[in-house]
Amino acid sequence: MSNMIIQNYTADIISQRKAAASSNDPSIAALKVGAKPLQPKGRLIPSNMWESTKYAVKKPFQEAKFFVDAAQGKGNDYSIGRINDLGLKLGSLGIAAILAASAASPFKKGMEFVGFATWFGSMALWPKLVGSAVKLTKGFDPNQKYEDSYGRVKPFFQDPQYICWELYDNDKLNEVGDKLGIPTNIENREGAIRSKMQQIATQSNTWTMLTAGFATPILSSLLADQLGSRVFDPAVEKFMIAKARRGFEKEPSLNKDFLSDIDVTLKNTPYITEGAKDNLIKKISSSMLGTKLDDEVGKELDHLFDGASDRIKITKDLYGKVDNLLGVTANSETKKMLREFIKGQLADGTEAFLTKKEFSRFLKKVVIKSTPVKDIDKSVLLKTVANGVFTDSREIEIPEHLYDDFRNLYKVSGTYYDRKKHLLKFLSATLNDVDGSATANNWKKASSPLVKALGFSNDELQILANQKTPAKAADDIVTRRLKKIVSSPEQSAEAIKGIVKFYSASTAKDMKLAQEAMRYIDGTEELTLKQLRQLEQLSGKRFGTLESGFIRSLNSDRTLVANKVFNTHLSFSRPITAMNILSKISDGTDPDIMNLVKEVYSPVDLADKQKVSNVSRMLKDIVFNNEDASSFFNKFEQYDLLKPKDKEGLSRLMDVLFAPLKPEIRQHLSAEVADQIDDSNLIMKVLYSSLENPIKPELNMTSFDELKKVKNVKLLEMAKDYIGLEFRNDSDDTIKKFWQYLSDNGKFKDFFVLLKQEASDVGELEKHSDKFVDFFKKNAARLWWQTGQKVEGNTEMVKELTQVVNSSMSGFKRFTINDATMSAGLGLVDFVKKAASDTVSYKIWLKRAGMAAAVLTGVTAIGIALMGRKNKFNTDVYEYKREGVNNNAK
Amino acid sequence: MQVSSINNNLGAVRNQSKSTFGESLTEVYPELKEHQKDELLPDTFSEKMRINKEQLKQLPGYVSRGLQGDPDANFFEFLKITKIPYFIGGPVLALMFLAGKNGNNITARNATNAVTKRIALGVAMYYIAATAAKAVIDIPLKSFRNIDMNQKYKHMVDLRADTPLKLPDNQKVEYHNWLESKDFTNLGLAYNYHKPEAEKINSQFDEIAKSFGVDNKTKLNDSDTVVGEKIKETIAMANGWKYIITAPFVMTGLGLSSQKSFQKIGGDMNGHGIWSAIKGLGNKNKKPKIRFLELKASLSENLKKPIVDSFKELWGAKGIKEGVSRTSKILGRTAILSSLILPAVAISTILAKTSLKNHKFQEHSSDNNGGVQK
Structure with a gap:
């Protein structure tokens, strides 16, 4: 530091202090004695x-x-x-x-x-x-x-x-x-x-x-x-x-691009080139690819131009165009023809117009004069050249109101597309197999309760979770476990309680969401069809293709929704159904099984017991592995069984597989859940049965009991309300009366319309309509005979009735046997394997992570306990106070 | 982050951070022998490696003494120990994903392996990005200002008199960054006390002043004061920027590692990866030139290409990745752009603000009484 600065500094201080000493100002009082340290504020x-x-x-x-x-x-x-x-x-x-x-x-x-x-x-x-x-x-x-x-x-x-x-x-x-x-x-x-x-x-x-x-x-x-x-x-x-x-x-949002394209191309323009028209229509229709209605939309949009007149615009550059299109087949003749033609047409102007017919005739002449080339068919060449020209040169007159119609038609399909998009979003949040959807969460939450409910040991779970385990071994483990459960009422109760835990909550949730989805579907249909009707009124045209397209598409959505719910519900309830069947098998005297044995008899020299055992084995395999029941018509040999008479055999099989719950099982469930399971089994039974192929069995329609159990379509109440009949029992008498009434009063059609209105989902409706169709088909003759009416005269009536039913059912998808299997959910053994795999992986992870956390905590606890102890760095040598000195601690 | 060297040892006041501006070390600490004093170390790569090795050797000692509660276990040792969880945390995280591996389930096993690889790559990219964020400031500073932010000095710390440790002169050695602190920058270490000529005491500061833009012709009397202030400012700016730049860098790093192409690094395990190419170097059946070409091709395919593609995907270039959302694109581009722009901004502002180019120096007469006027 420079001496001068220090000197100046000290001189300043001294003078300040001198000044302060003789001053009375309190603000510089501190300078009297020098600055005091600030109080710490920590x-x-x-x-x-x-x-x-x-x-x-x-x-x-x-x-x-x-x-x-x-x-x-x-x-x-x-x-x-x-x-x-x-x-x-x-x-x-x-x-x-x-x-x-x-x-x-x-x-x-x-x-x-x-x-x-x-x-x-x-x-x-x-x-x-x-x-x-x-x-x-x-x-x-x-x-x-x-x-x-x-x-x-x-x-x-x-x-x-x-x-x-x-x-x-x-x-x-x-x-x-x-x-x-x-x-x-x-x-x-x-x-x-x-x-x-x-x-x-x-x-x-x-x-x-x-x-x-x-x-x-x-x-x-x-x-x-x-x-x-x-x-x-x-x-x-x-x-x-x-x-x-x-x-x-939200309001349905339309594609602004499309709207502006439509405006540009069609508004206030008298003509549109074929190419432009095709592009516009293609653009709009291909956007509907996702809804599979691209075809229909394209067709309907195109139809709007029906009957519009057209013309071919001739300009100078037409020469070059046709010449190019002719390619190698062009020669001096063709060129000359073109030149003269164009010159003639144009006269002094820049453009001229011809009808398509005239132009095509001219083109034909040109093509005839063109050089023949191997592999080039002249008629194909003509078409190619014509199309090439028409794209830009054929002008279609835009009919009056076309702009409005076109725009409105786009709006209708655009609205549909928008709604469909939202529906898909809703489905992927709810029923589709997407990460985080309601259904996916249901499945996630089912794994652990399932394996717990069925009481597998850790070893068994390991085997089930292992992909390398042969299918038979897994099957055996599951069978053994279930057999044990079924043999003891306490174990049954425990197992069922555990299953119901995840089953009820998830199915209830799924059903609600499915109903909501159905409402959206219905809403979309209503909105779209309403718009379409308005458009039809306004334009005076019919859009039948599009209409049936909409309905078809929405119906497949309905089927999808119904299938999804059914899928989950069946998979989750399958353990209970399996228990039911096992219970029937182990009964030994169960009538359904005995009936089946009679139909599906094994070779004569087998003891009855052996027959029953073979049939039981087959049943178990079907249930546990969710095999298509009809496929067993090809597998009977491996169970030492003879091939049954088709109709009878399958019918008896259905009786067993979809039998109502036995009381021993039912008692552990709430009435609601038990009914639900019975209903779904009934639906499965009918789904298998409502087929058009020869394997279709005869339904046992001796009782309306089965129908009574089905919810949503309260047929009997409906019949009561509408027809005013009292049904107290379910005998043939009743059916006879019902039929009579309908026939007397010409109410068949009305009844079916009512059926359609009352049913809340496709599966139900179809099932019941099919049943009635079957019933009427098979029993009409008998009943009419019983009521004294002539068969001949009434086949017409049956025909008419069938037609009415069929037409009112048109558009609803008919289940085939494959569909029935597909909607049948995950097989029992597969379900258990999946649950075991999920549980085992999670358990392994949790165990390892948990152990790591436990070790960490344990070691830390020990470490903390050891803190503060004497060691070489902290020798804890204290100097004790001497005796006699005041040792009072503060 | 106070690097305090005030200790309340009995009697030992040697390591109080006394300012040594203008005073010779021997004047302040006359009783110290040469090896007992702090010493600035060369900023060469080999020196840094040696120091890292030395410091690493001391780490177990720090842990052991920390666990026993040694009063001499100071803040410096604590800071060194914090490196342990930093490097353990990442791998352990990857292991947590591996913990659910169930060897029996093939699909699950492959899935677990794939996820773990993804996490491990992410962890590696985090470390790389964090290191790069520091390097992107340090390297330009070294080349433009001739200041090595990571230059070390040897700090001799006196232990308390009653310590059980038996060390020479009862001192332990710590290797600190010369420029670790702004409040207590140990600029005194840069004086040349061992040079006999008096004018040369400030020679290191003169050199640094030139890097800061002082004209060659200007004769500085107190380059240490001027440069000292600028060095402190540089410390503040460099460290501040380093910490902030870490954010976009790690974001870019992890963004890259989450791209599909990035997972292709290393190649598949079926004999087409980098490892097999390296092993192939020992293949006697092929000419050496071919072996190297194969390795080069393998590296290009399994290292360079995934990285380049990942950049493209992160950027959201059209056609590379179908259906990349707007948010993805915005975030990816923000990460990449800020990783490019922020370092440039940082370096330019640091260089601009600390420049002494147009600084007015007060030249004084030969009696060396000049002060510096800002």
């Missing part, structure tokens, strides 16, 4: 929620300011170091965002943020856990924070060589000392306590650091898993469903 920060939250919220804003300072070269070590926290948080948030953006499903997207939250949560949580354990056992918090005079928040014990002990109250200190077991009668107890606290804090900090690398990922994984399944899955599901629902509340 404080310990209490470790409670409020302070932590306040701090946590302030933090990022502070850190941002610190960065702004640092970028200008200002700041200190503390503020610069804090920027690291900000960078870390921003970086991790960015990572979560970018991983979420590329994730396939919304569920996976959200899980990225769950991972981010649990990672940082664990990072913050682990030190707190260790700190709390230390606080509990040693009396003080090693993570204690304090705020210094400059407002900087720092860990109290961060640097063992610079601890602001002055902030620690002596009373508190002595309390801690008591907990730590520092003897009270030593010199400088506070110093000893401070040393001990510093030792423990260092040990705790070191321990936390060492274990943090393990604790954070382990805790974070466990947390994310639990959060995922308990909180996140349901939340995502709700969110996606709500989002899909909102889509329906």
Whole structure:
């Protein structure tokens, strides 16, 4: 430093002090004696929620300011170091965002943020856990924070060589000392306590650091898993469903591009070239590819131009065009013809018009004169050239109102497309096999309860989960287990209780969502058809192709929805159905089984018992592996059975497979659930039966009992209301009367219309209509004979009736046997295998992760217990106070 | 991050951070022998490697003494220990995904392997990105300003008198970054006390001043004061920017690693990967030239191409990835662009703000009484 500056400085001070000494101004009083040190304003920060939250919220804003300072070269070590926290948080948030953006499903997207939250949560949580354990056992918090005079928040014990002990109250200190077991009668107890606290804090900090690398990922994984399944899955599901629902509340949105294209091409223009027309129609119709109505839409749009006149525009460049199209077949003759023709047509103008006919005639002449080339057929050449020309040169007159009709027709299909899109979104949030959908969650939640309910041992689960296990072995395990369950009422009760847990909730949920989907489908149909009718009225044209296309498409959606629900429901209830069948098999005297044995008899020299056993084996295989029942017509030999008479055999088989629940099983279920299962079995039975092929069996229609059990279509009530008949029993008499009434009053058609209106889904309706058709077909003759009417005269009536029924059923899909199998859900053994695999994988993961967490906790507990003990660095040598001196502790 | 070297050892005041501006080291610490004093170390690569090795050897000692609560276990040791969870955390995370591996289920096993590979690649990219974020500031600073932000100095720390450790002179060696602190920058280490000529005391600062843009012709009397201030500013700016740049870098790194093409790194396991190409180098049946060409091709196919494709996919280039959402594109482009722009902004502002090019120096007469006027 320069002497001069120091001299000046000291001179200034001296003069200031001289001035201050003789002044009475209190503001410069301090200068009299020199500046006093400022009072320190530090404080310990209490470790409670409020302070932590306040701090946590302030933090990022502070850190941002610190960065702004640092970028200008200002700041200190503390503020610069804090920027690291900000960078870390921003970086991790960015990572979560970018991983979420590329994730396939919304569920996976959200899980990225769950991972981010649990990672940082664990990072913050682990030190707190260790700190709390230390606080509990040693009396003080090693993570204690304090705020210094400059407002900087720092860990109290961060640097063992610079601890602001002055902030620690002596009373508190002595309390801690008591907990730590520092003897009270030593010199400088506070110093000893401070040393001990510093030792423990260092040990705790070191321990936390060492274990943090393990604790954070382990805790974070466990947390994310639990959060995922308990909180996140349901939340995502709700969110996606709500989002899909909102889509329906919005006005249908149309493609603005298309609308403007239509305006440009068709509005206020008298003519449109063929090429432009085709492009426009193709553009609009191909957008409907997703709904499989591209064909229909294209056709209908095209039909709007029917009867429009057209003309061919002749311009100079037509020459070049035709010449090019002729290619190698062009010669001087053709060129000459073209030139002259065009010159003649154009005269003095730039364009001329011809009818298509005239032009085509001319073209034909040209092609005739063209050079013959091998492999080029002249008629094909003519077509090619003509089409090539027409694209740009054939102008179609735009009929009056075409613009409006075209636009409106697009609007109708655009509306349909929009609604269909929303429907698909709804389905993928609810019933489709998509990650995070309601159905997918149902299946996820079913695995563990299923294997638990069926009571498999760990070994059995391992075998079932192993893909390499042969099918037979898995089958055996499942069979054995179920047989055991069925043999004991207690076990049956337990198993059924466990299954019902996941079955009821999920089927109820699925049904509700399916009904909602059906409502949307109905709504779409209503809206679209209404719009179409309006358009038809306005334009005076019929759009039958499109209409049937809409209906067809929506019906297939209905079938899809019904199938999906049915699928889940059947799979989930199959264990119970399987138990039912096993119970019947083990009965030994079950009438359904005996009937089947009679139909499907084994070779004569087999004992009855053996016959029953063979048939039982076959039944079990069908049920457990969800085989197509009709395929067993080809497999009877492997069970030592003879091929049955088709109709009878399959009918008896259906009786067994879809039999109502036995009382022993039924008693463990609530009436509602039991009825539901019975209903669905009945539906399966009828689905198998409602076929047009020769295997179709005769339904046993001696009783209306079966119909009575079916919900939704309350036939008898309906008949009661409408016809005013009282049905008290189910004898042939009743049917006779019913039939008579319908026949007397010409009410067949009305009855079927009513059936159609009342049925709430396709499967039901079809089943009942089919039943009635069958019944009427087979019994009409008999009944009429019984009522005294002539058969001959009434075949006409039957024919007419069948026609009416068929036409009212038109558009509804008819199930084939394959469809029946496809809608039959997952086979029992497959279901169990899947559940076992899911459970085993999860168990393995949970076990390993849990063990890691347990080891971590255990070792940490031991570590904490060992903290504060005497060692070579902390010898704990105390100087005890001498006798006689006042030893009163404070 | 206070690097405090105030310790309350009995009697030992040697390592108090006294300012050594203008005072010789021997004046302040007359009783110290040469080897007991702090010393600035060369900023060469081999030196850094040696130091890293030394420091790594000391790490178990830090852990052991920390676990026993040694009062000499200071903040520096604690900072070194924090490297342990940093490097363990990533691999353990990948292992957590592997924990569910069930060898029996082939599909599940393949799926687990694929997921673990994805996580492991992500973890690796995180480390690479974090390192790159620092390098992207350090390297330009070294070349433009001749300042190595990672240059080390040897700090001799006195242990307390009653320590059980038996070390020479009761001191332990710590290797600190010379420019680790802004508040207590140990600029005194750059004085040439062992050079006999008095003018040369500031020679290192003179050199650095030139890198900061001071004209060759200007004769600086107190380059240490001027340069010292600028170095401190540089420390603040460089560290601040490094921490912030980490964010877009790790975002880009992880964004790349989540692309489908990136998973193709290393090639498939069926004998077409990099590893088999490396093994192929030992194949005596083929000419050496061919073996190298094969390795080159393998690297290009299994390392270069996936990386390049991943960049394209992250950018959201049309045609590369079908159906990439708008959000994806925005995030990907933000990450890539900010990773390119921020470092450039950082370096240019640091260089501009700390430049001494147009700085007005007050030249003084030969009695060396000049001060520097800003």
